[in-house]
Amino acid sequence: MNYTLNQLKIFLKVTQTGSITKAAEELNLTQPAVSIQLKNFQDQFEIPLTEVVGRQLYVTDFGKEIAVTAEQILEGVNTLNYKTHAHKGQLTGRLKLSIVSTGKYVMPYFLSDFLKLHPGIELAMDVTNKAKVIESLENNEVDFSLVSVLPESLAIDYVKLMQNKLFLVTNRAMELNKGSYNNTVFEKLAIIYREQGSATRLVMERFIQENKIPVLKKMELTSNEAVKQAVIAGLGSSIMPLIGIKNELETGELQIIPVKKFPIKTHWHLIWLKNKKFSSAASSYLNYIRQEKDNIIHNKFHWFENY
Template identity: 35%
Template sequence: MIRFTLHQLRVFSAAAELLNYTKAAEKLHLTQPAVSMQIRQLEDNVDLPLFEQTGRQLYLTDAGRELYGYAQRILEVITEAEEVLEGMKGVHRGHLRVSVASTANYFVARLLADFSKRYPGVSISLDVTNRQRLLRQLADNEADIVIMGEPPTDADLHSEAFLENPLVAIAAADHPLAGRKSIALEELAQHRFVQRESASGTRAAIERFFEEHGLAVKPGLEMRSNEAIKQAIEAGLGVGIVSQHTLELELETGRLVILDVDGLPIIRHWYMVQRQGKRDTPVMRSFHDHVLEQAERQVRLPSEG
Protein backbone atom coordinates (compact mmCIF):
# COMPACT_ATOMS: atom_id res chain seq x y z
CA MET A 1 0.00 0.00 0.00
CA ILE A 2 1.28 3.43 -0.96
CA ARG A 3 1.44 5.82 1.99
CA PHE A 4 2.08 9.55 1.92
CA THR A 5 1.23 12.57 4.03
CA LEU A 6 -0.61 15.75 3.09
CA HIS A 7 2.58 17.66 3.85
CA GLN A 8 4.46 15.56 1.30
CA LEU A 9 1.73 16.19 -1.27
CA ARG A 10 1.85 19.95 -0.66
CA VAL A 11 5.65 19.99 -1.03
CA PHE A 12 5.51 17.80 -4.14
CA SER A 13 2.73 19.92 -5.67
CA ALA A 14 4.74 23.13 -5.19
CA ALA A 15 7.88 21.55 -6.66
CA ALA A 16 5.89 20.12 -9.61
CA GLU A 17 4.32 23.52 -10.30
CA LEU A 18 7.57 25.47 -10.15
CA LEU A 19 9.97 22.72 -11.30
CA ASN A 20 12.50 24.12 -8.88
CA TYR A 21 13.17 22.94 -5.31
CA THR A 22 14.55 26.29 -4.18
CA LYS A 23 11.51 28.24 -5.42
CA ALA A 24 9.20 25.62 -3.89
CA ALA A 25 11.00 26.05 -0.57
CA GLU A 26 10.53 29.83 -0.74
CA LYS A 27 6.83 29.45 -1.53
CA LEU A 28 6.29 27.06 1.39
CA HIS A 29 8.63 28.89 3.79
CA LEU A 30 10.85 25.81 4.10
CA THR A 31 14.51 25.17 3.49
CA GLN A 32 15.66 23.63 0.23
CA PRO A 33 17.03 20.51 2.01
CA ALA A 34 13.64 20.05 3.70
CA VAL A 35 11.92 20.06 0.32
CA SER A 36 14.44 17.60 -1.10
CA MET A 37 13.95 15.29 1.87
CA GLN A 38 10.13 15.31 1.55
CA ILE A 39 10.34 14.56 -2.18
CA ARG A 40 12.83 11.77 -1.59
CA GLN A 41 10.60 10.21 1.09
CA LEU A 42 7.59 10.46 -1.23
CA GLU A 43 9.52 8.79 -4.05
CA ASP A 44 10.52 6.00 -1.64
CA ASN A 45 6.89 5.56 -0.62
CA VAL A 46 5.56 5.29 -4.18
CA ASP A 47 8.68 3.38 -5.30
CA LEU A 48 8.94 5.46 -8.47
CA PRO A 49 11.00 8.50 -9.48
CA LEU A 50 8.84 11.64 -9.68
CA PHE A 51 11.43 14.05 -11.07
CA GLU A 52 14.38 13.81 -13.42
CA GLN A 53 17.06 16.41 -13.98
CA THR A 54 18.77 17.29 -17.25
CA GLY A 55 21.53 19.79 -16.67
CA ARG A 56 20.02 22.42 -14.39
CA GLN A 57 16.44 21.84 -15.57
CA LEU A 58 14.03 19.75 -13.50
CA TYR A 59 11.30 17.72 -15.23
CA LEU A 60 8.40 15.59 -14.05
CA THR A 61 8.55 11.90 -14.93
CA ASP A 62 5.44 10.13 -16.23
CA ALA A 63 4.72 9.01 -12.67
CA GLY A 64 5.28 12.59 -11.45
CA ARG A 65 2.76 13.98 -13.94
CA GLU A 66 0.17 11.41 -12.90
CA LEU A 67 0.67 12.08 -9.20
CA TYR A 68 0.61 15.86 -9.74
CA GLY A 69 -2.90 15.63 -11.20
CA TYR A 70 -4.13 13.60 -8.23
CA ALA A 71 -2.30 15.82 -5.74
CA GLN A 72 -4.01 18.94 -7.11
CA ARG A 73 -7.44 17.37 -6.74
CA ILE A 74 -6.71 16.03 -3.23
CA LEU A 75 -5.37 19.38 -1.99
CA GLU A 76 -8.30 21.21 -3.58
CA VAL A 77 -10.78 19.04 -1.65
CA ILE A 78 -8.82 19.52 1.58
CA THR A 79 -8.77 23.31 1.07
CA GLU A 80 -12.51 23.36 0.42
CA ALA A 81 -13.16 21.31 3.57
CA GLU A 82 -11.04 23.72 5.62
CA GLU A 83 -12.92 26.69 4.16
CA VAL A 84 -16.32 25.16 4.89
CA LEU A 85 -15.40 24.28 8.47
CA GLU A 86 -13.98 27.76 9.05
CA GLY A 87 -17.13 29.20 7.53
CA MET A 88 -19.26 27.33 10.06
CA LYS A 89 -17.56 29.40 12.75
CA GLY A 90 -19.04 32.57 11.23
CA VAL A 91 -17.54 35.77 9.89
CA HIS A 92 -15.70 36.47 13.13
CA ARG A 93 -13.08 33.89 12.20
CA GLY A 94 -11.63 32.47 9.02
CA HIS A 95 -9.16 33.19 6.28
CA LEU A 96 -9.58 35.13 3.02
CA ARG A 97 -7.27 34.80 0.01
CA VAL A 98 -7.49 37.82 -2.28
CA SER A 99 -5.44 38.31 -5.44
CA VAL A 100 -5.44 41.66 -7.19
CA ALA A 101 -4.27 43.13 -10.47
CA SER A 102 -1.45 45.56 -9.71
CA THR A 103 -3.46 48.51 -11.07
CA ALA A 104 -6.37 47.78 -8.71
CA ASN A 105 -4.24 47.64 -5.58
CA TYR A 106 -4.32 51.44 -5.31
CA PHE A 107 -7.85 51.21 -3.91
CA VAL A 108 -8.13 47.52 -2.92
CA ALA A 109 -5.60 48.03 -0.11
CA ARG A 110 -7.97 50.56 1.46
CA LEU A 111 -10.92 48.20 0.97
CA LEU A 112 -9.04 45.42 2.75
CA ALA A 113 -7.96 47.71 5.57
CA ASP A 114 -11.58 48.75 6.16
CA PHE A 115 -12.76 45.13 5.96
CA SER A 116 -10.08 44.07 8.44
CA LYS A 117 -11.23 46.72 10.92
CA ARG A 118 -14.78 45.46 10.61
CA TYR A 119 -13.78 41.79 10.98
CA PRO A 120 -10.54 41.75 13.03
CA GLY A 121 -10.69 37.98 13.53
CA VAL A 122 -10.38 37.26 9.81
CA SER A 123 -6.85 36.72 8.51
CA ILE A 124 -6.17 37.93 4.95
CA SER A 125 -3.64 36.88 2.35
CA LEU A 126 -3.12 39.44 -0.43
CA ASP A 127 -1.22 38.82 -3.65
CA VAL A 128 -0.70 41.70 -6.08
CA THR A 129 0.33 40.35 -9.45
CA ASN A 130 -0.16 40.39 -13.22
CA ARG A 131 -3.08 39.14 -15.27
CA GLN A 132 -1.48 35.84 -16.31
CA ARG A 133 -0.79 34.81 -12.73
CA LEU A 134 -4.28 35.87 -11.61
CA LEU A 135 -5.83 33.54 -14.18
CA ARG A 136 -3.49 30.74 -13.16
CA GLN A 137 -4.43 31.22 -9.50
CA LEU A 138 -8.12 30.96 -10.41
CA ALA A 139 -7.48 27.79 -12.40
CA ASP A 140 -5.49 26.26 -9.53
CA ASN A 141 -7.98 27.40 -6.85
CA GLU A 142 -5.27 29.43 -5.09
CA ALA A 143 -7.45 32.51 -4.54
CA ASP A 144 -10.92 32.95 -3.05
CA ILE A 145 -11.62 36.21 -4.87
CA VAL A 146 -9.67 37.90 -7.65
CA ILE A 147 -10.06 41.59 -8.48
CA MET A 148 -9.02 42.38 -12.03
CA GLY A 149 -9.99 44.03 -15.29
CA GLU A 150 -12.28 42.29 -17.72
CA PRO A 151 -11.81 38.52 -17.34
CA PRO A 152 -11.76 36.12 -20.32
CA THR A 153 -15.17 34.85 -21.42
CA ASP A 154 -13.92 31.43 -22.45
CA ALA A 155 -12.80 30.39 -18.94
CA ASP A 156 -14.90 28.60 -16.31
CA LEU A 157 -15.27 31.71 -14.16
CA HIS A 158 -17.98 33.71 -12.42
CA SER A 159 -17.39 37.46 -12.64
CA GLU A 160 -19.23 40.54 -11.44
CA ALA A 161 -18.47 44.15 -12.42
CA PHE A 162 -18.49 46.47 -9.41
CA LEU A 163 -16.73 49.71 -10.37
CA GLU A 164 -15.91 51.81 -13.44
CA ASN A 165 -12.23 51.98 -14.35
CA PRO A 166 -11.57 55.03 -16.57
CA LEU A 167 -8.38 54.89 -18.64
CA VAL A 168 -6.98 58.38 -19.26
CA ALA A 169 -4.13 59.78 -21.32
CA ILE A 170 -1.28 61.28 -19.29
CA ALA A 171 1.90 63.24 -19.94
CA ALA A 172 4.56 65.15 -18.06
CA ALA A 173 3.49 68.61 -16.93
CA ASP A 174 5.84 70.25 -19.46
CA HIS A 175 4.81 68.06 -22.43
CA PRO A 176 3.71 69.98 -25.58
CA LEU A 177 0.19 68.49 -25.27
CA ALA A 178 -0.23 69.48 -21.61
CA GLY A 179 -2.89 72.12 -21.05
CA ARG A 180 -4.37 71.90 -24.55
CA LYS A 181 -8.09 71.32 -25.06
CA SER A 182 -9.82 68.76 -27.30
CA ILE A 183 -6.69 67.04 -28.58
CA ALA A 184 -7.51 64.81 -31.55
CA LEU A 185 -6.91 61.10 -30.99
CA GLU A 186 -4.94 61.08 -34.26
CA GLU A 187 -2.50 63.63 -32.80
CA LEU A 188 -2.07 61.64 -29.60
CA ALA A 189 -1.27 58.55 -31.67
CA GLN A 190 1.69 60.36 -33.25
CA HIS A 191 3.51 60.50 -29.91
CA ARG A 192 5.61 57.69 -28.52
CA PHE A 193 3.74 55.57 -25.98
CA VAL A 194 4.98 54.13 -22.71
CA GLN A 195 2.86 51.06 -22.05
CA ARG A 196 2.48 47.76 -20.22
CA GLU A 197 3.74 44.39 -21.42
CA SER A 198 1.87 42.60 -24.21
CA ALA A 199 0.00 40.27 -21.82
CA SER A 200 -1.55 43.18 -19.93
CA GLY A 201 -5.33 43.54 -20.08
CA THR A 202 -5.01 47.34 -20.00
CA ARG A 203 -2.68 47.33 -23.00
CA ALA A 204 -5.05 45.04 -24.92
CA ALA A 205 -7.95 47.42 -24.22
CA ILE A 206 -5.91 50.43 -25.40
CA GLU A 207 -4.78 48.76 -28.61
CA ARG A 208 -8.34 47.58 -29.30
CA PHE A 209 -9.62 51.15 -28.79
CA PHE A 210 -7.12 52.62 -31.27
CA GLU A 211 -7.83 49.88 -33.81
CA GLU A 212 -11.55 50.70 -33.62
CA HIS A 213 -10.63 54.26 -34.63
CA GLY A 214 -8.39 53.12 -37.47
CA LEU A 215 -5.21 54.03 -35.59
CA ALA A 216 -2.27 52.29 -33.99
CA VAL A 217 -0.24 53.06 -30.90
CA LYS A 218 3.21 54.34 -31.80
CA PRO A 219 5.79 51.87 -30.39
CA GLY A 220 7.77 53.18 -27.45
CA LEU A 221 8.85 51.83 -24.10
CA GLU A 222 7.35 48.71 -22.55
CA MET A 223 7.12 48.48 -18.76
CA ARG A 224 5.98 45.78 -16.36
CA SER A 225 4.39 48.06 -13.77
CA ASN A 226 2.26 51.19 -13.59
CA GLU A 227 4.83 52.87 -11.34
CA ALA A 228 7.53 52.39 -13.97
CA ILE A 229 5.21 53.78 -16.66
CA LYS A 230 4.43 56.90 -14.62
CA GLN A 231 8.10 57.50 -13.82
CA ALA A 232 9.08 57.16 -17.49
CA ILE A 233 6.34 59.56 -18.60
CA GLU A 234 7.29 62.05 -15.87
CA ALA A 235 10.87 61.91 -17.20
CA GLY A 236 9.61 62.92 -20.66
CA LEU A 237 9.95 59.57 -22.40
CA GLY A 238 6.50 59.67 -23.99
CA VAL A 239 2.78 59.69 -23.26
CA GLY A 240 0.63 56.89 -21.92
CA ILE A 241 -2.86 55.71 -21.05
CA VAL A 242 -3.38 54.38 -17.54
CA SER A 243 -6.16 53.83 -15.03
CA GLN A 244 -7.18 57.10 -13.42
CA HIS A 245 -7.25 55.22 -10.13
CA THR A 246 -3.43 55.05 -10.14
CA LEU A 247 -2.82 58.80 -10.41
CA GLU A 248 -3.84 60.28 -7.07
CA LEU A 249 -0.36 61.25 -5.84
CA GLU A 250 1.10 62.36 -9.19
CA LEU A 251 -1.81 64.66 -9.98
CA GLU A 252 -1.87 66.16 -6.49
CA THR A 253 1.84 67.02 -6.76
CA GLY A 254 1.60 68.21 -10.37
CA ARG A 255 4.16 65.70 -11.65
CA LEU A 256 1.74 64.39 -14.30
CA VAL A 257 -1.32 65.79 -16.05
CA ILE A 258 -4.36 64.20 -17.65
CA LEU A 259 -4.59 65.14 -21.32
CA ASP A 260 -7.90 66.37 -22.74
CA VAL A 261 -8.20 63.96 -25.67
CA ASP A 262 -11.34 63.55 -27.76
CA GLY A 263 -12.90 60.13 -27.20
CA LEU A 264 -11.16 59.54 -23.88
CA PRO A 265 -11.39 58.24 -21.22
CA ILE A 266 -11.83 54.60 -22.19
CA ILE A 267 -14.37 53.26 -19.71
CA ARG A 268 -13.57 49.78 -18.48
CA HIS A 269 -14.69 48.06 -15.28
CA TRP A 270 -13.22 46.29 -12.29
CA TYR A 271 -14.52 42.78 -11.67
CA MET A 272 -14.70 40.41 -8.75
CA VAL A 273 -13.88 36.99 -10.19
CA GLN A 274 -14.19 33.50 -8.71
CA ARG A 275 -13.75 30.04 -10.03
CA GLN A 276 -17.10 28.72 -11.26
CA GLY A 277 -18.73 26.46 -8.68
CA LYS A 278 -16.43 27.50 -5.85
CA ARG A 279 -18.22 27.15 -2.52
CA ASP A 280 -18.78 30.48 -0.78
CA THR A 281 -17.93 30.88 2.89
CA PRO A 282 -19.43 33.54 5.18
CA VAL A 283 -16.10 35.40 5.01
CA MET A 284 -16.12 35.42 1.21
CA ARG A 285 -19.75 36.55 1.08
CA SER A 286 -19.05 39.32 3.58
CA PHE A 287 -16.07 40.56 1.57
CA HIS A 288 -18.11 40.42 -1.64
CA ASP A 289 -20.82 42.58 -0.06
CA HIS A 290 -18.20 44.91 1.43
CA VAL A 291 -16.68 45.54 -2.01
CA LEU A 292 -20.07 46.31 -3.56
CA GLU A 293 -20.91 48.67 -0.71
CA GLN A 294 -17.59 50.45 -0.20
CA ALA A 295 -15.59 50.39 -3.47
CA GLU A 296 -16.73 53.77 -4.77
CA ARG A 297 -16.02 55.39 -1.41
CA GLN A 298 -12.46 54.03 -1.33
CA VAL A 299 -11.50 55.30 -4.79
CA ARG A 300 -9.94 58.75 -4.59
CA LEU A 301 -10.24 60.44 -7.95
CA PRO A 302 -8.22 63.64 -8.46
CA SER A 303 -11.33 65.74 -9.03
CA GLU A 304 -12.38 64.92 -5.49
CA GLY A 305 -9.17 66.38 -4.09
Protein backbone atom coordinates in the same frame (compact mmCIF):
# COMPACT_ATOMS: atom_id res chain seq x y z
CA MET B 1 15.59 17.42 15.87
CA ASN B 2 14.95 20.95 17.03
CA TYR B 3 13.67 22.77 13.96
CA THR B 4 11.28 25.70 14.22
CA LEU B 5 8.11 26.52 12.33
CA ASN B 6 9.92 29.51 10.86
CA GLN B 7 12.64 27.23 9.47
CA LEU B 8 10.00 24.95 7.94
CA LYS B 9 8.32 27.95 6.34
CA ILE B 10 11.60 29.26 4.93
CA PHE B 11 12.72 25.87 3.63
CA LEU B 12 9.35 25.29 1.96
CA LYS B 13 9.48 28.69 0.26
CA VAL B 14 13.01 28.01 -1.00
CA THR B 15 11.87 24.70 -2.52
CA GLN B 16 8.86 26.40 -4.13
CA THR B 17 10.84 29.27 -5.67
CA GLY B 18 14.10 27.39 -6.34
CA SER B 19 15.99 30.45 -5.13
CA ILE B 20 17.12 31.92 -1.82
CA THR B 21 16.81 35.42 -3.28
CA LYS B 22 13.24 34.89 -4.49
CA ALA B 23 12.27 33.21 -1.21
CA ALA B 24 13.64 36.20 0.71
CA GLU B 25 11.62 38.60 -1.45
CA GLU B 26 8.36 36.71 -0.99
CA LEU B 27 8.88 36.35 2.76
CA ASN B 28 9.98 39.99 3.17
CA LEU B 29 13.28 38.86 4.69
CA THR B 30 16.88 39.62 3.84
CA GLN B 31 18.83 37.09 1.81
CA PRO B 32 21.37 36.49 4.64
CA ALA B 33 18.52 35.80 7.09
CA VAL B 34 17.08 33.15 4.76
CA SER B 35 20.53 31.62 4.17
CA ILE B 36 21.22 31.36 7.91
CA GLN B 37 17.88 29.72 8.70
CA LEU B 38 18.27 27.35 5.76
CA LYS B 39 21.72 26.33 7.04
CA ASN B 40 20.41 25.84 10.60
CA PHE B 41 17.65 23.64 9.23
CA GLN B 42 20.09 21.65 7.06
CA ASP B 43 22.41 21.07 10.04
CA GLN B 44 19.74 18.88 11.62
CA PHE B 45 19.92 16.37 8.77
CA GLU B 46 22.82 14.16 7.74
CA ILE B 47 21.53 14.00 4.16
CA PRO B 48 21.68 17.15 1.97
CA LEU B 49 18.36 18.89 1.36
CA THR B 50 19.67 21.14 -1.41
CA GLU B 51 22.70 21.37 -3.64
CA VAL B 52 24.20 24.11 -5.79
CA VAL B 53 25.36 23.27 -9.31
CA GLY B 54 27.03 26.21 -10.99
CA ARG B 55 25.01 29.07 -9.56
CA GLN B 56 21.69 27.23 -9.57
CA LEU B 57 20.13 25.81 -6.40
CA TYR B 58 18.48 22.38 -6.67
CA VAL B 59 16.39 20.49 -4.13
CA THR B 60 17.54 16.89 -3.61
CA ASP B 61 15.09 13.98 -3.66
CA PHE B 62 15.36 13.81 0.12
CA GLY B 63 14.78 17.55 0.32
CA LYS B 64 11.60 17.20 -1.75
CA GLU B 65 10.31 14.58 0.70
CA ILE B 66 11.04 16.88 3.63
CA ALA B 67 9.30 19.76 1.81
CA VAL B 68 6.12 17.69 1.48
CA THR B 69 6.18 16.96 5.20
CA ALA B 70 6.94 20.60 6.02
CA GLU B 71 3.90 21.69 4.03
CA GLN B 72 1.71 19.19 5.87
CA ILE B 73 2.99 20.43 9.25
CA LEU B 74 2.37 24.08 8.36
CA GLU B 75 -1.11 23.28 7.08
CA GLY B 76 -1.79 21.49 10.36
CA VAL B 77 -0.66 24.53 12.33
CA ASN B 78 -2.98 26.75 10.27
CA THR B 79 -5.86 24.34 10.95
CA LEU B 80 -5.16 24.54 14.69
CA ASN B 81 -5.21 28.33 14.53
CA TYR B 82 -8.47 28.36 12.59
CA LYS B 83 -10.12 25.94 15.05
CA THR B 84 -8.99 28.06 17.99
CA HIS B 85 -10.55 31.16 16.49
CA ALA B 86 -13.71 29.25 15.55
CA HIS B 87 -14.05 27.99 19.13
CA LYS B 88 -14.02 31.63 20.25
CA GLY B 89 -16.87 32.35 17.86
CA GLN B 90 -14.68 34.15 15.31
CA LEU B 91 -14.95 33.74 11.53
CA THR B 92 -11.86 31.87 10.35
CA GLY B 93 -10.20 30.52 7.21
CA ARG B 94 -8.22 31.74 4.21
CA LEU B 95 -9.48 34.27 1.71
CA LYS B 96 -7.65 33.80 -1.60
CA LEU B 97 -7.60 36.45 -4.32
CA SER B 98 -5.73 37.16 -7.53
CA ILE B 99 -5.77 40.72 -8.83
CA VAL B 100 -4.40 42.54 -11.86
CA SER B 101 -1.38 44.70 -11.11
CA THR B 102 -3.19 48.05 -11.18
CA GLY B 103 -5.75 46.52 -8.83
CA LYS B 104 -3.28 46.97 -5.98
CA TYR B 105 -4.42 50.59 -5.86
CA VAL B 106 -8.05 49.47 -5.45
CA MET B 107 -8.39 46.14 -3.66
CA PRO B 108 -6.85 47.00 -0.25
CA TYR B 109 -9.65 49.53 0.39
CA PHE B 110 -12.25 46.83 -0.22
CA LEU B 111 -10.49 44.48 2.23
CA SER B 112 -9.18 46.48 5.18
CA ASP B 113 -12.36 46.95 7.22
CA PHE B 114 -13.53 43.39 6.54
CA LEU B 115 -10.25 41.95 7.83
CA LYS B 116 -10.43 44.20 10.89
CA LEU B 117 -13.89 42.83 11.62
CA HIS B 118 -12.64 39.24 11.23
CA PRO B 119 -9.04 38.94 12.52
CA GLY B 120 -9.24 35.15 12.27
CA ILE B 121 -9.24 35.32 8.46
CA GLU B 122 -5.90 34.97 6.68
CA LEU B 123 -5.52 36.79 3.37
CA ALA B 124 -3.58 35.39 0.42
CA MET B 125 -3.50 37.84 -2.50
CA ASP B 126 -1.50 37.42 -5.70
CA VAL B 127 -0.83 40.57 -7.76
CA THR B 128 -0.02 39.78 -11.40
CA ASN B 129 -1.16 40.46 -14.97
CA LYS B 130 -4.61 39.67 -16.35
CA ALA B 131 -3.60 36.47 -18.12
CA LYS B 132 -2.24 34.89 -14.93
CA VAL B 133 -5.18 36.18 -12.90
CA ILE B 134 -7.62 34.40 -15.21
CA GLU B 135 -5.47 31.27 -15.17
CA SER B 136 -5.54 31.07 -11.36
CA LEU B 137 -9.32 31.56 -11.39
CA GLU B 138 -9.82 28.92 -14.08
CA ASN B 139 -7.74 26.45 -12.05
CA ASN B 140 -9.91 27.16 -9.00
CA GLU B 141 -6.87 28.30 -7.03
CA VAL B 142 -8.58 31.43 -5.68
CA ASP B 143 -11.97 32.49 -4.35
CA PHE B 144 -12.16 35.78 -6.25
CA SER B 145 -10.28 37.77 -8.87
CA LEU B 146 -10.25 41.50 -9.55
CA VAL B 147 -10.21 42.50 -13.24
CA SER B 148 -11.12 45.51 -15.33
CA VAL B 149 -11.92 43.47 -18.46
CA LEU B 150 -14.28 40.53 -18.01
CA PRO B 151 -13.00 37.21 -19.43
CA GLU B 152 -15.00 35.84 -22.33
CA SER B 153 -13.85 32.24 -22.02
CA LEU B 154 -15.05 31.47 -18.48
CA ALA B 155 -18.47 31.02 -16.91
CA ILE B 156 -18.37 33.57 -14.11
CA ASP B 157 -20.46 35.67 -11.78
CA TYR B 158 -19.37 39.11 -10.67
CA VAL B 159 -19.98 42.25 -8.66
CA LYS B 160 -19.25 45.57 -10.37
CA LEU B 161 -17.10 47.52 -7.93
CA MET B 162 -16.17 50.92 -9.36
CA GLN B 163 -15.29 52.78 -12.51
CA ASN B 164 -11.81 52.63 -14.02
CA LYS B 165 -10.67 55.65 -16.07
CA LEU B 166 -7.66 55.66 -18.39
CA PHE B 167 -6.01 58.86 -19.64
CA LEU B 168 -3.24 59.71 -22.07
CA VAL B 169 -0.44 61.06 -19.87
CA THR B 170 2.97 62.63 -20.32
CA ASN B 171 5.58 64.23 -18.07
CA ARG B 172 5.82 67.83 -16.94
CA ALA B 173 8.20 68.83 -19.74
CA MET B 174 5.58 68.74 -22.50
CA GLU B 175 3.88 72.09 -23.13
CA LEU B 176 0.17 71.55 -23.65
CA ASN B 177 -2.16 73.78 -25.64
CA LYS B 178 -5.40 75.07 -24.17
CA GLY B 179 -8.39 72.99 -25.11
CA SER B 180 -8.45 69.36 -26.20
CA TYR B 181 -6.44 67.55 -28.85
CA ASN B 182 -7.73 65.18 -31.49
CA ASN B 183 -6.20 61.79 -32.28
CA THR B 184 -3.45 63.32 -34.41
CA VAL B 185 -1.59 64.07 -31.18
CA PHE B 186 -0.55 60.40 -31.15
CA GLU B 187 1.54 60.99 -34.27
CA LYS B 188 3.88 63.20 -32.24
CA LEU B 189 4.23 60.86 -29.27
CA ALA B 190 6.30 57.77 -28.52
CA ILE B 191 3.86 55.44 -26.74
CA ILE B 192 4.91 53.10 -23.94
CA TYR B 193 2.94 49.85 -23.70
CA ARG B 194 2.30 47.33 -20.96
CA GLU B 195 3.23 43.71 -21.69
CA GLN B 196 1.03 41.21 -23.54
CA GLY B 197 -1.55 39.76 -21.15
CA SER B 198 -2.09 43.07 -19.35
CA ALA B 199 -5.66 44.43 -19.16
CA THR B 200 -4.37 47.97 -19.66
CA ARG B 201 -2.59 46.81 -22.81
CA LEU B 202 -5.82 45.21 -24.06
CA VAL B 203 -7.85 48.38 -23.48
CA MET B 204 -5.18 50.50 -25.19
CA GLU B 205 -5.03 48.27 -28.24
CA ARG B 206 -8.81 48.12 -28.60
CA PHE B 207 -9.09 51.91 -28.48
CA ILE B 208 -6.25 52.43 -30.95
CA GLN B 209 -7.62 49.85 -33.40
CA GLU B 210 -11.24 51.04 -33.18
CA ASN B 211 -10.18 54.64 -33.83
CA LYS B 212 -7.54 53.71 -36.46
CA ILE B 213 -4.86 55.73 -34.68
CA PRO B 214 -1.28 55.56 -36.03
CA VAL B 215 1.01 54.93 -33.06
CA LEU B 216 4.77 54.89 -32.64
CA LYS B 217 5.38 52.10 -30.12
CA LYS B 218 8.40 53.16 -28.08
CA MET B 219 8.80 50.28 -25.65
CA GLU B 220 7.03 47.57 -23.66
CA LEU B 221 7.28 47.32 -19.87
CA THR B 222 5.99 44.71 -17.43
CA SER B 223 4.35 46.78 -14.71
CA ASN B 224 2.26 49.90 -14.27
CA GLU B 225 4.93 51.31 -11.95
CA ALA B 226 7.65 50.80 -14.57
CA VAL B 227 5.54 52.57 -17.21
CA LYS B 228 4.87 55.44 -14.83
CA GLN B 229 8.55 55.95 -14.05
CA ALA B 230 9.44 55.78 -17.74
CA VAL B 231 6.90 58.48 -18.57
CA ILE B 232 8.14 60.68 -15.71
CA ALA B 233 11.70 60.27 -17.01
CA GLY B 234 10.64 61.48 -20.45
CA LEU B 235 11.00 58.20 -22.35
CA GLY B 236 7.53 58.52 -23.84
CA SER B 237 3.82 58.86 -23.10
CA SER B 238 1.25 56.22 -22.24
CA ILE B 239 -2.40 55.48 -21.60
CA MET B 240 -2.63 54.82 -17.87
CA PRO B 241 -5.33 54.12 -15.25
CA LEU B 242 -6.12 57.18 -13.16
CA ILE B 243 -6.15 55.07 -10.01
CA GLY B 244 -2.38 54.57 -10.14
CA ILE B 245 -1.22 58.10 -10.90
CA LYS B 246 -3.07 60.28 -8.36
CA ASN B 247 0.05 61.36 -6.44
CA GLU B 248 2.06 62.12 -9.59
CA LEU B 249 -0.75 64.27 -10.99
CA GLU B 250 -0.95 66.21 -7.73
CA THR B 251 2.82 66.80 -7.61
CA GLY B 252 2.95 67.73 -11.31
CA GLU B 253 5.34 64.92 -12.28
CA LEU B 254 2.67 63.72 -14.73
CA GLN B 255 0.03 65.63 -16.65
CA ILE B 256 -3.03 64.49 -18.56
CA ILE B 257 -3.11 65.29 -22.29
CA PRO B 258 -6.75 66.27 -22.93
CA VAL B 259 -7.80 64.20 -25.94
CA LYS B 260 -11.28 63.82 -27.42
CA LYS B 261 -12.97 60.51 -26.48
CA PHE B 262 -10.88 60.33 -23.32
CA PRO B 263 -10.96 59.11 -20.66
CA ILE B 264 -11.45 55.51 -21.71
CA LYS B 265 -13.87 54.05 -19.17
CA THR B 266 -14.11 50.48 -17.94
CA HIS B 267 -15.11 49.02 -14.56
CA TRP B 268 -13.37 47.02 -11.90
CA HIS B 269 -15.15 43.72 -11.30
CA LEU B 270 -14.81 41.20 -8.50
CA ILE B 271 -15.36 37.88 -10.29
CA TRP B 272 -15.66 34.23 -9.34
CA LEU B 273 -16.41 30.94 -11.07
CA LYS B 274 -20.09 30.26 -11.61
CA ASN B 275 -21.39 27.63 -9.13
CA LYS B 276 -18.28 28.14 -6.96
CA LYS B 277 -18.62 26.48 -3.54
CA PHE B 278 -17.52 29.20 -1.14
CA SER B 279 -15.86 28.75 2.22
CA SER B 280 -17.48 30.59 5.13
CA ALA B 281 -14.77 33.27 4.83
CA ALA B 282 -15.38 33.80 1.10
CA SER B 283 -19.17 33.79 1.50
CA SER B 284 -18.98 36.39 4.28
CA TYR B 285 -16.67 38.56 2.20
CA LEU B 286 -19.02 38.51 -0.78
CA ASN B 287 -21.93 39.57 1.44
CA TYR B 288 -19.76 42.35 2.89
CA ILE B 289 -18.83 43.65 -0.58
CA ARG B 290 -22.44 43.70 -1.73
CA GLN B 291 -23.49 45.67 1.33
CA GLU B 292 -20.55 48.06 1.70
CA LYS B 293 -19.09 48.73 -1.76
CA ASP B 294 -20.98 51.98 -2.32
CA ASN B 295 -19.88 53.34 1.07
CA ILE B 296 -16.27 52.37 0.36
CA ILE B 297 -16.32 54.10 -3.03
CA HIS B 298 -17.86 57.24 -1.52
CA ASN B 299 -15.43 57.39 1.42
CA LYS B 300 -12.18 56.29 -0.24
CA PHE B 301 -12.48 57.32 -3.88
CA HIS B 302 -14.42 60.60 -3.83
CA TRP B 303 -11.39 62.30 -5.47
CA PHE B 304 -11.95 60.15 -8.55
CA GLU B 305 -14.78 62.34 -9.82
CA ASN B 306 -12.48 65.39 -10.08
CA TYR B 307 -10.98 63.98 -13.28
